[in-house]
Amino acid sequence: MSFVHTTVLLNETVEAALTDPNGTYVDGTFGRGGHARLLLSRLGPQGRLIAFDKDPEAVAAATEGEHAIRDPRFAIHHCSFARMGEVLPAGSITGVLLDLGVSSPQIDNPARGFSFRFDGPLDMRMDTTRGESAAEFLARADERHIAQVIRDYGEERFAASIAKALVARRESGQPLRTTGELAELVARSVRTREPGQDPATRTFQALRILVNAELEELEQGLSAALGLLASGGHLAVISFHSLEDRIVKNFIAHESREEVDRRAPFAPPSRVLRLKPLGRIKPSAAEIKANPRSRSAVLRVAERLPLAGGAA
Template sequence: MTPDLQHTTVLLDEAVDALLGGAGPEPAGTWVDATFGRGGHSRHILLRLGPQGRLVAFDKDPEAIAEATRITDARFSIRHEGFRHLADLPPGSAAGVLMDLGVSSPQIDSPGRGFSFRFDGPLDMRMDTTRGESVAQWLATAEVQQIAEVIRDYGEERFAGPIAKAIVARREERGPLATTAELADLVAGAVKTRESGQNPATRTFQALRIFINAELEELQQALEASLRVLQPGGRLVVISFHSLEDRIVKQFIAQHSKDVYDRRAPFAPPKVMKLVALDRVKPSAAEVAANPRSRSAIMRVAERTEAPA
């Protein structure tokens, strides 16, 4: 990793402490870093695991996979797959699962990845650059209504309609958008009022990134898979960076943290709750001062309940 593309892991100690909590001084078993990124959490977990511990990581970014090859610890392995593939692990095989959502700093700060409006580069935004459709390719054919729905639903952008119309009008007049600078300039012209301290393109870039990578759908699939692979007493730790992600995590934990009664069979025993919510943590003021990108992070911790008798 080049020096100017370093990544500072958010809630490093807090996440690993929550994940390994109660596991003893030299944890054994199989642990999962479902979103390797640049490996900050994985390396810290490996420092804490005992000789019989194992760490399985997932990531669909080829650059993350390349970074993972630098870890020579025999207890570590990584899969070039999105974290919905947690479902491929054997049932009850994981002592704990960590998910650090969002985009890593090297992804944001690399112009060639197209994630940021701060740099001019190809309008790509794919987490996995080896497959799938880029944002530029999708915008080249999508209809106004489709574009508006994505920007509104995934970016919570109130000017989604005017932005979508501007994108299609530009496509019809001069050809499809190809670069991040072109999209940022177009959005700036369509957004009539700006939030203080925020670039007018922020919500649109967020929306297109989430959509093109199916991030929210994959998060839901990964959360469901975590219930199946976690052992009783295993921890689920999820770090979110925007309200759409956190809402899904919060609702998922709440849904599975209560006994469910079937109204059609009022005398039948309830379906036993599967999770216990343990904690909600935000970065300290010192961490936010040192790493402003951590300011929106929220970490939620839950524990898999004992299997019903």
């Protein structure tokens, strides 16, 4: 079955990342290749695009079938963008783009277990070749740990009630196996919810973030991107919820400030500027109308500054 993905902030992200048509670029979240394909179309003959994705289905979309990218300027690696610093040399990249979160093909495929709208296995792994599924986590974690995950990653005020109900069901000999079972249990445990939001939204987000170590990998990936970017290179990151966006915003802010030892105010800064913020972009009203999933997207862009002494 084919699942359609509409790329968010397509032109804005490619334009923000692209500074030299003959440069080398990284798409750290290939997905179904919306950003990658447009970027490739704008590269010159010496340009190069290196993609990463930990979802085997995304890698297959890039390398197999009628929509495969058969361009010698393109390569893709089956691993998280958090590891791109292990694959590429420091200071060698002209631009890095990241489109965070879950893609439409992942959400819309019941077999992946990402959505409460469809009943399917309670999996939620982006990389289905490794790691622990959401069902396996819920089958072993204690009530306190489950509540902490749902509260911290889902910003769910009824986390304790949900965790209590999850553990009670497990102890009754009926552990959760499907997304439908989880959505139903959460609906019974959440007393109120914002208009238009399914009661299970925050719990599903929390478990997905945990299973895929999304926030930890984002922090690692941002640091890796900074190390890879050449002087003048651009970092462009799309986030979809406040936890992601806060990490990106704070990272850019931290790397765009000098640190001075107050005890020695005339000494050189202990940390020099490494990024220059270039702005924040939201989807247009027209894009949100055409693709409601884009409504929460935020694109943040920054430029890599040269290190002291002119080094990249």
